[in-house]
Amino acid sequence: MSQESSQAAAARAPHRVVVIVDANSNPFELGCATEVFGLRRPELGRDLYEFGLCSPEPHTLMRDGFFTLTGVAGIDAADSADTLIVPNRPDIEVPRRPAVLDAVRRAHARGARLVGFCSGAFTLAEAGVLEGRRATAHWQWADDFRTRFPGVRLEPDVLFVDDGDILTAAGSAAALDLGLYLVRRDHGAEVANAVSRRLVFAAHRDGGQRQFVERPVPDVPDESLAPVLAWARERLDSPLTVPGLAAHAALSPATLHRRFQAQLGTTPLAWLTAERLALACRLIERGVAPFETVARRSGLGSTANLRALMRRDTGLTPSAYRRRFGPAPV
Structure with missing residues (x-):
């Protein structure tokens, strides 16, 4: 040979x-x-x-x-x-x-x-x-x-x-x-x-496949937060706020903050940002383009915010993340 x-x-x-x-x-x-x-x-x-x-x-x-x-x-x-x-x-x-x-x-x-x-x-x-x-x-x-x-x-x-x-x-x-x-x-x-x-196994387990996520979202031991979390996940592209989350949960913002810390080990704002970033990553992996659409649909607002958060939490730019994890080019 x-x-x-x-x-x-x-x-x-x-x-x-x-x-x-x-x-x-x-x-x-x-x-x-x-x-x-x-x-x-x-x-x-x-x-x-x-x-x-x-x-x-x-x-x-x-x-x-x-x-x-x-x-x-x-x-x-x-x-x-x-x-x-x-x-x-x-x-x-x-x-x-x-x-x-x-x-x-x-x-x-x-x-x-x-x-x-x-x-x-x-x-x-x-x-x-x-x-x-x-x-x-x-x-x-x-x-x-x-x-x-x-x-x-x-x-x-x-x-x-x-x-x-x-x-x-x-x-x-x-x-x-x-x-x-x-x-x-x-x-x-x-x-x-x-x-x-x-x-028959999820390619991405919520909260953990962010090997890029240092603290995956744990199970919620107290069911009182579960409804507001589910409600927020369905509206990540909306202008959600901590007072808005508290109002939906029928809690004061201070009480909501305490429960997030006790049950999830994080703040409501940090949780919301992490959920939006996880959604943005999933959209990129599915081939959604352009990045302006990814930022809008995930609730991150702008490509600049998307880029900053992805670099901070994954070490990759949106373009680099798409090259590594996005669909194979046709």
């Missing part, structure tokens, strides 16, 4: 995703990775990824002894990964195997993308690749993580964190959020939406 043919073949080679499975790993996250990256996609006319599993042992006992995994490649298969998903497991106090940590370090050194689901952040931190970096982990382990790895900038209030070549998901189900986000980043919004439909 000529050099040109070899280069063309390499260019067509699918992105290789490898999952390391270690003793007591969680089957759920393994299943999420398999569903997102490992299944064939005949409806798309092509396979998105080349997928494989590897383990430091020929027989790997999964979490709580549910079953034993056999027949997967050895740990050296991690050295061929373009994206390496590291093992996660509930026994966070038990150190990871040196062979696993060495594989993670080698992958990081050669520029592979690293992904940690749930407690996988502990694996990445033990390998030393998260020092000075942003990451997330399951909320119940946040204090343990901060104590053990003070050099990592933990963000416990998000579904996942994208720190460039290292990405982490907060909990088990957030593995699907992060997986779909990676598909969208690699192949565009249209392909990611097709994968999410096959999974």
Whole structure:
């Protein structure tokens, strides 16, 4: 084969995703990775990824002894990964195997993308690749993580964190959020939406798919705010005000403010702005144009305001966001 043919073949080679499975790993996250990256996609006319599993042992006992995994490649298969998903497991106090940590370090050194689901952040931190970096982990382990790895900038209030070549998901189900986000980043919004439909899983979970949102909107424990939130979400393009929200909720502005702080951890104005920005992002992802229309329909008013808020909260301009997450050009 000529050099040109070899280069063309390499260019067509699918992105290789490898999952390391270690003793007591969680089957759920393994299943999420398999569903997102490992299944064939005949409806798309092509396979998105080349997928494989590897383990430091020929027989790997999964979490709580549910079953034993056999027949997967050895740990050296991690050295061929373009994206390496590291093992996660509930026994966070038990150190990871040196062979696993060495594989993670080698992958990081050669520029592979690293992904940690749930407690996988502990694996990445033990390998030393998260020092000075942003990451997330399951909320119940946040204090343990901060104590053990003070050099990592933990963000416990998000579904996942994208720190460039290292990405982490907060909990088990957030593995699907992060997986779909990676598909969208690699192949565009249209392909990611097709994968999410096959999974029967929302491509964007409200309040959390803003991996760009540092504090997703939590469930409302007190139903007293739920009606006014639903009412406001249906009128984001209207000139809503905090006194207007308070009047609709039959509360004083001061009482509304206290309830927002107590139940949502934010102010009414900040919540309203975040909802409008989330709507603007969804409109851009759907291909709505021009940006003046996006700003008007989301209630942000002007393209200047849209641009300022998107740069502040996502780090991207509207044009850059559309290039990354908008529909594929026809």
